[in-house]
Amino acid sequence: MKIGELSRRTGVSVRMLRYYEGEGLLAPSRTEAGYRDYGSEEEQTVRRIKMLGAAGMTLETIQRLLPCVRNNDPAFTPCNELRRILAQQVGLIDERIETLSQSRTILAGYLASVN
Amino acid sequence: MKIGELSRRTGVSVRMLRYYEGEGLLAPSRTEAGYRDYGSEEEQTVRRIKMLGAAGMTLETIQRLLPCVRNNDPAFTPCNELRRILAQQVGLIDERIETLSQSRTILAGYLASVN
DNA sequence: CTTGACCCTTACAGCGCTGTCAGACCTTAC
DNA sequence: GTAAGGTCTGACAGCGCTGTAAGGGTCAAG
Numbered sequence: 001m002k003i004g005e006l007s008r009r010t011g012v013s014v015r016m017l018r019y020y021e022g023e024g025l026l027a028p029s030r031t032e033a034g035y036r037d038y039g040s041e042e043e044q045t046v047r048r049i050k051m052l053g054a055a056g057m058t059l060e061t062i063q064r065l066l067p068c069v070r071n072n073d074p075a076f077t078p079c080n081e082l083r084r085i086l087a088q089q090v091g092l093i094d095e096r097i098e099t100l101s102q103s104r105t106i107l108a109g110y111l112a113s114v115n
Numbered sequence: 116m117k118i119g120e121l122s123r124r125t126g127v128s129v130r131m132l133r134y135y136e137g138e139g140l141l142a143p144s145r146t147e148a149g150y151r152d153y154g155s156e157e158e159q160t161v162r163r164i165k166m167l168g169a170a171g172m173t174l175e176t177i178q179r180l181l182p183c184v185r186n187n188d189p190a191f192t193p194c195n196e197l198r199r200i201l202a203q204q205v206g207l208i209d210e211r212i213e214t215l216s217q218s219r220t221i222l223a224g225y226l227a228s229v230n
Numbered sequence: 231c232t233t234g235a236c237c238c239t240t241a242c243a244g245c246g247c248t249g250t251c252a253g254a255c256c257t258t259a260c
Numbered sequence: 261g262t263a264a265g266g267t268c269t270g271a272c273a274g275c276g277c278t279g280t281a282a283g284g285g286t287c288a289a290g
Contacts, residue, residue, distance in 0.1 A: 004236060012236090015278065035237055055218040058276070086226040092217045097212055103170040104208045110263055111201040119266060130248065148256055150267060173246070191286090 006038045010046045017046070025049055025061050025066060057089060121153045125161045132161070138168055138174050140181060172204060 007014045020026045021036075026045060028036040035105045048069055069080040122129045125130045136151075141160060163184055167177045180201075183194030208218040 009228050011209065012235075014277075015280085018239095019277075031286095033237080035286080051221065055221040057222075059277090073163055079209050083226065090219060090222050090226065093222070097215050097219070100171065100208050100212050100215070104165065104205060104212070107172075107201055107208070108172040109200065111205065116258080117257090117267075128248075130250085133269095134247080146256095148267085209274095 001043075003036045003038070006043060006046065008046050009043060010050065012046055013049060020046070020049060020059070021065065025059060025063050055089070058092060061085065061089065116153050116158075118153070120150050121158060121161065123166065124158060127161055135161070135164060138178065140174060140178050170204070171208060174203070176200065176204065191196060 001009075003017055006012075007017060008059050014018075017026070017036075021028065025041060026049075028038045028042055031037050045066070048066070049059075049062055052065065053059070057065075065082060065085055118132055120187050121127075122132060129134075132141070133152075136143065141159055141164075143153045146152050156172075160181070163175055163181070164174075166175070167180065172180075172189060180197060183197040
């Protein structure tokens with residue numbers, strides 16, 4: 001399928017699909033005319049990228065994760081990597097939540113003092 | 116005092132002090148030579164900006180808040196504004212925390228499925 | 231053949247800061 | 261007078277996407 005259709009099916013903008021490719025997350029074949037040609041494999045990948053992205057991961061991080069997620073054959077694991085990265089990401093999120101909570105406390109304090 | 120000293124005393128970089136001014140949060144007088152000249156009033160303001168900033172507020176938001184915080188004379192309140200903004204900010208933070216929590220759940224799910 | 235809908239690449243813009251560099255002046259002290 | 265250190269303005273860069281626009285091919289239907 002061509003990029004427009006993939007975009008419609010995944011809800012990812014054409015712009016971003018091309019961007020994914022530029023960042024090395026996607027490598028669709030090309031028609032003779034130079035049009036990107038995606039298979040259902042790629043569609044799957046895009047959905048995964050979208051999920052991981054929704055989880056707050058950077059494209060760069062997702063890229064390191066993708067080769068592991070692609071063949072979820074558990075035997076193929078140069079991907080202890082995977083666990084490490086995921087755990088690290090969770091840690092990162094926890095930090096951010098912690099920071100926000102502190103901010104919340106500060107502001108709530110202000111707010112209370114204005115009552 | 117000159118900008119360098121204020122920077123040292125508040126821990127805010129010279130760059131950012133000038134930026135605050137550019138954004139209208141600060142308006143130090145100038146010496147004949149054109150040097151910025153800050154008083155203890157301004158130092159106070161910078162500390163407040165720093166706090167609010169640490170609480171995740173945008174400079175623009177802080178700017179709307181400052182005139183209220185400056186004269187904490189509670190009688191002088193065109194600043195019901197203040198309460199409104201603070202409450203709104205807290206809401207914003209809560210939203211972000213909620214989003215992050217969802218992300219965390221997603222990733223933790225992945226992580227568990229890899230065990 | 232022409233039109234409209236897609237596709238291609240390249241590149242600029244914006245979010246909200248923050249660092250850094252360049253070119254030039256001021257001030258203090260030796 | 262000179263040198264060091266502080267200050268001034270203005271401008272470019274980068275973070276990680278994301279939209280948009282320009283200039284130009286491709287493909288299908290009429």
